[in-house]
Amino acid sequence: MRNALPERRAELGWSQQRLADELGVSRQTVISIEKGRFDPSLPVAFRLAAVFGCTIEDLFSPD
Amino acid sequence: MSQPTASAPKSNIGRARFGGGTAALVIVSLVIGLAISSGLGALYAWLGETGEGWMRFAIVAIVTLPVSIMLPWALLVDRSSLEGAVDRPEDSVEARWYSKAAEGTMHDVLITVGIGAALFSFTQLQVDTGMLLIVFGTLVMADFGVRYQLAKRADA
Structure with missing residues (x-):
């Protein structure tokens, strides 16, 4: 699954650790999601959308 | 947009979930751990047929002590007070x-x-x-x- 996390995070000037703290997950989780190697759970996807102020579809798209 | 909230200082040992600080958590964990290890050592000495009883007690008590201390610590620690522990x-x-x-x-x-x-x-x-x-x-x-x-x- 492709995602726009790195771009969205860069727009806010957040580090991966900052985003991980906001989501309540480990930094490694953010790294794996951004690399497309880990599909987040639905609750995490909703939290990501809330954090970036967009919809889940804006963040994730199928390959 | 949410901002990180200010929270109590975190440490590698953490604080007790029953309200005490780090010292209370350490003391309670040590006491429970010593009691568990002593019990296991006594049981092993009582059940054993060979060797000195006190030696059997001491070996088992010492060997099991680290795990016996960590077990109550893991059950009693407030995770939110641990350095590096994530919320979810x-x-x-x-x-x-x-x-x-x-x-x-x-x-x-x-x-x-x-x-x-x-x-x-x-x-x-x-x-x-x-x-x-x-x-x-x-x-x-x-x-x-x-x-x-x-x-x-x-x-x-």
Whole structure:
């Protein structure tokens, strides 16, 4: 699954650790999601959308 | 947009979930741990038939002490006071590595027990049960460790 996390995070000037703290997950989780190697759970996807102020579809798209 | 909230200072040991600080958590964990280890040592000394009783007590008490102390600590620590502990570990990628490793290990255990049972039945092989369980348990833990590292390498 492709995602726009790195771009969205860069727009806010957040580090991966900052985003991980906001989501309540480990930094490694953010790294794996951004690399497309880990599909987040639905609750995490909703939290990501809330954090970036967009919809889940804006963040994730199928390959 | 949410901002990180100010929170109480965190540490590697953490604070007690029953309201006490780090010192209370350490003291309670030590006391419970000593009680558990002493109990296990006394049980082993009482059940044993060979060797000095006090020596059997001391060895088992000392060997089990670290785990006996960590067990109450793990049950009593307030996770939110631990440095590096995330709020939602179940949503983290580490939980998936754990699940994948546990799943693979369970399949390995099923296969190994099945083959082992057949082998022992056919050959009528007799081995020390305690030693067999120690070796098998060690292999299961090693298997889990390797599988966890492989899952981590695949996702990292």
